Amino acid sequence: QVQLVESGGGLVQAGDSLRLSCAASGRTFSGYRMAWFRQAPGKEREFVAAVVWSGGSTRYADSVKGRFTIFRDNAKGAVFLQMNSLKPEDTAVYYCAARRWSSGSYSEYEYDYWGQGTQVTVSS
Numbered sequence: 001q002v003q004l005v006e007s008g009g010g011l012v013q014a015g016d017s018l019r020l021s022c023a024a025s026g027r028t029f030s031g032y033r034m035a036w037f038r039q040a041p042g043k044e045r046e047f048v049a050a051v052v053w054s055g056g057s058t059r060y061a062d063s064v065k066g067r068f069t070i071f072r073d074n075a076k077g078a079v080f081l082q083m084n085s086l087k088p089e090d091t092a093v094y095y096c097a098a099r100r101w102s103s104g105s106y107s108e109y110e111y112d113y114w115g116q117g118t119q120v121t122v123s124s
Helices: none
Strands: 003-007 010-013 018-025 033-039 046-052 058-060 068-073 078-083 092-099 118-123
Touching: 003 092, 018 033, 018 092, 018 118, 033 068, 033 078, 046 068, 046 078, 058 068
Parallel strands: 010 118
Antiparallel strands: 003 018, 018 078, 033 046, 033 092, 046 058, 068 078, 092 118
């Protein structure tokens, strides 16, 4: 049974940094694409960043390019999202997701497994 467990959220001020973690278990994730999505109050869930477990290629939403970095640690079985220069508009619940294929659409509907989410709040 695949499990994704996020942690690391919290309340920070604009300009601060946070690192989110996603502990992935239940199978080997070779060939998977791992991603972070977020959902702000009253808004639809949106793509933030993705990384291919094998090879490590990455992709980012334009709104976070240059500020966020996604990376995985094979030994720990975890995916991380390093968030720097946080802005109030980054406030959202952040979700970790896994897709069984490394190629294809980045739509949230293409992801097979989801974590429960972790709240990130950025005050101005």
